[in-house]
Amino acid sequence: MTDFSPREIVSELDRHIVGQKEAKRAVAIALRNRWRRLQLPEDLREEVLPKNILMIGPTGVGKTEISRRLARLANAPFLKIEATKFTEVGYVGRDVEQIVRDLVEVAIGLVREVKRKDVQAKAHLAAEERVVTALVGSTASPNTRESFRKKLRDGELDDKEIEIELQASGGNMPFEIPGMPGGQIGVVSIGDMLGKAFGGRTTTKRTTVKDSYPLLITEESDKLVDQESLVREAIDAVENNGIVFLDEIDKICAREGRGGGDVSREGVQRDLLPLIEGTTVATKHGPVKTDHILFIASGAFHVAKPSDLLPELQGRLPIRVELGALTREDFRRILTDTEASLIRQSVALMGTEGVTLIFTDDAIDAIADIAAEVNSTVENIGARRLATVLERVLDEISFSASDRDGETITIDGDHVRGHLGDLARNADLSRFVL
């Protein structure tokens, strides 16, 4: 949970996302409201429900990106799911609850990362003990151990090969009981069962001292982390801080005068409703309340309108924001202004080969022009087009960079147009290539 003000949240988002002010504002307020809610006395806190958001806008304009960045900022468990997934053949009503179960798994991952860091120092020492044992055997005298430990700490043994015993992975693979779709309450982990009965399976791995550390530290920190409190914190994070991004919500609108498939679409809306209104979902880690999970629904709404959604669902998505299509100027800024822009990434990637890559302003203009042009002639896929265009521009350089250590390559407008101009003008061809 972050205590950033809405203004600070927006400026954090500005580092990665160009434009879309209204959407950034809305999510910033939603996030701040969660912080506000947690400051309240408990009885009132339970009453304050999240104001879920409906983002309306074409594909590739930043809807997911804004939500994902927001979640990262708040260290919130985040899950993106396509609403249409639930209209697929074989869909059985209760599957929507899987959203919450998956979110719990995401949260467990997040909390585990934090907890591992907390016990890092201790885990490192324990890992060192195991490496020393692997080097000198378990019967060596304390003096021998000590002298090896010293060498180890000085890095003298980094490349030495050792054999270490690790817990067998994959033991946690859950299987579901047939006839209980999605019912993870009935899920039993083979690993758990065997683990309890036989004290866990191990495998032997040959590796260098240096490479053994990350593996051993992970294992040792898991031993040090209290699993029960980990799960408790994860569920707490989901309940108070979780964010679910429901994409393609417009595709589950039922329109008048249609039958068949629409029935199932409306069914999905009905199934989703309790989740958004607040219910308790049973997971293998315990019950999870969904009342305070923030839902961000999103869709292009080219054909269906938000008013085609079930009235109850409309009521649960009270904040509406529209995201506009991106212009050529936006493309320019996405290429150059954002912190991890595609241009910066490419320059850095080529840097690893010893190649200095330079894009002139003119080149950036040309890439933005071509992306905008192809979007308008072929299909508007928003900022995603920049990735395909840039990939094409860099294709040759990417291939040969490993042999060009020490070179400086300047990409200018002519280079871009030379590589792409014809392609962009040929709509049929660009359909496949760009």
Ligand SMILES: Nc1ncnc2c1ncn2[C@@H]1O[C@H](COP(=O)(O)OP(=O)(O)OP(=O)(O)O)[C@@H](O)[C@H]1O
């Ligand atoms: N306004 C923007 N600023 C910076 N990057 C953007 C912007 N819009 C989109 N992008 C980039 O384009 C890609 C696709 O964007 P995103 O996933 O947010 O699309 P979307 O609007 O959620 O579309 P869809 O509904 O199809 O999922 C991402 O890699 C994202 O970084």
